[in-house]
Amino acid sequence: MHKDRKLNNINQFEKDFAESVSFNEDIARDYLEENGVDIDKFIKKGLNQIQASFKKKEMQLSKALFFKRVVLGAEIVYKLHNERTFGHVKFMKLMYLCEQVSNMELAVRYVKQAAGPFDARFMHSIDKEFIRLKWFDVKVNSGRKFNTYKYIPDEKIMSYKTYYNKYYCNDNKGIEWLIKTFGKPPTKKVELVATIYSCLDEFIKKNEEFSTEILIEKVFDWSVEKKKKFTRANIVSAHNWMIENRLIPVS
Structure with missing residues (x-):
């Protein structure tokens, strides 16, 4: 039951975040800060994931x-x-x-x-x-x-x-x-x-x-x-x- 509640909270957070980003950049930043999210770390993690994805694709293309x-x-x-x-x-x-x-x-x-x-x-x-x-x-x-x-x-x-x-x-x-x-x-x-x-x-x-x-x-x-x-x-x-x-x- 506890896991289901936690999952629902995460899903709700993702939904609210998506809506806030689509509405206004400043509102999105405020929303993240209110929920204890380190914005710079959040962005850096996303960029690292994107870079890792590109490197993986480049490696696959290189091997091919x-x-x-x-x-x-x-x-x-x-x-x-x-x-x-x-x-x-x-x-x-x-x-x-x-x-x-x-x-x-x-x-x-x-x-x-x-x-x-x-x-x-x-x-x-x-x-x-x-x-x-x-x-x-x-x-x-x-x-x-x-x-x-x-x-x-x-x-x-x-x-x-x-x-x-x-x-x-x-x-x-x-x-x-x-x-x-x-x-x-x-x-x-x-x-x-x-x-x-x-x-x-x-x-x-x-x-x-x-x-x-x-x-x-x-x-x-x-x-x-x-x-x-x-x-x-x-x-x-x-x-x-x-x-x-x-x-x-x-x-």
Whole structure:
């Protein structure tokens, strides 16, 4: 009986409070003070609950996005794991380009590294996720200058395909074209294209005036390695090829 009375009192308080808030802000404040409610503490608690709710939703979205990217990575690796030229550098450049054509808007995650746009955090996590999901076993061979990676399809490999068809059904044509186009050629081809794409995207986002000469300088300024690997003619040729194949960012 006592619990029922207490519950009724709480319900009545909530009703009166709701009515007072809807009527007048000052009346609501007076009502709360009369009932011994610390207004600042009351508001802070509400804000903390809202922030916690937002953080929880952000975490859920972050996990969902990470898994979606892992699924895309699985498609790339499954199609190219037997290619002699396939490794982490080509993998990351293809991830970058595929994410652009599928409008995932992840440019903020990529930073400039010698070989082009690179998302270090993702690349450090995806191999572990492949192993955990039993999609791929990952063998790492440590070399004097760099490590090489070998991906071996694991027992549950084909389970990724269900998710891929769900997430990327509308973008599959563009993704498959990229995988086929850059699968066999040397890694530096996709490296240059990904770098040019990122530079073109920078023109748009910074509202900069474009010229071929400035583009060339942007590519060379990316890292000292670019001048060693590519000529001005290489950059112009790759850019023209990208225009012909509509592989350029749009505003």
